[in-house]
Amino acid sequence: xxxxxxxxxTLSVQEGDNSIINCAYSNSASDYFIWYKQESGKGPxxxxxxxxxxxxxxxxRVTVLLNKTVKHLSLQIAATQPGDSAVYFCAENKRLSFGAxxxxxxxx
Amino acid sequence: xxxxxxxxxxxxxxxxxxxxxxxSPISGHRxxxxxxxxxxxxxxxxxxxxxxxxRNKGNFPGRFSGRQFSNSRSEMNVxxxxxxxxxxxxxxxxxxxxxxxxxxxxxxxxxVL
Numbered sequence: 001x002x003x004x005x006x007x008x009x010t011l012s013v014q015e016g017d018n019s020i021i022n023c024a025y026s027n028s029a030s031d032y033f034i035w036y037k038q039e040s041g042k043g044p045x046x047x048x049x050x051x052x053x054x055x056x057x058x059x060x061r062v063t064v065l066l067n068k069t070v071k072h073l074s075l076q077i078a079a080t081q082p083g084d085s086a087v088y089f090c091a092e093n094k095r096l097s098f099g100a101x102x103x104x105x106x107x108x
Numbered sequence: 109x110x111x112x113x114x115x116x117x118x119x120x121x122x123x124x125x126x127x128x129x130x131x132s133p134i135s136g137h138r139x140x141x142x143x144x145x146x147x148x149x150x151x152x153x154x155x156x157x158x159x160x161x162x163r164n165k166g167n168f169p170g171r172f173s174g175r176q177f178s179n180s181r182s183e184m185n186v187x188x189x190x191x192x193x194x195x196x197x198x199x200x201x202x203x204x205x206x207x208x209x210x211x212x213x214x215x216x217x218x219x220v221l
Binding site for chain 2: 034043089101
């Protein structure tokens, strides 16, 4: 079946550095992608989305890049802060399984 | 505007029992989706309701069911509980079907003993 999946289960980042979280998807017909952040004890929180007619979208300290040729999605977090420590999920449209996510740990 | 609320937050049941979880969406939202989150499987889509009708369904056995009321509040039920049903059950609401943003509740932590 169709699926999305993150490349690495964990990512350790030095505070102040940039973080890059990657995700691959399999359905070439997908036209909408979302990144979510889930902090401990909370439900996932919307970070940023991108439609397939775009290659890049920027938010506050976050950038999502979409490469439709290789069906790859990435989330870049600039100047990573301790509050960015969480599990990050990518999602294709909104109904597919999100996978286990990437756990980002920020080192002081 | 109040966020998505889920009750109860924590629940302990034994095998063979049934359980009902409740979700109140953001005011004005008509779509409610349910997900199961486990450490091994991540977030798995259960089903989506819109205007009291199930619109989409994930790959879960018939023991998992749900419904939506006219005020958009939703419940999900799991019958004949199994140990593997222990998970965080998340509810998400959105204004409609399609590719609009979902807002998640804090989840109900179900433990099956």
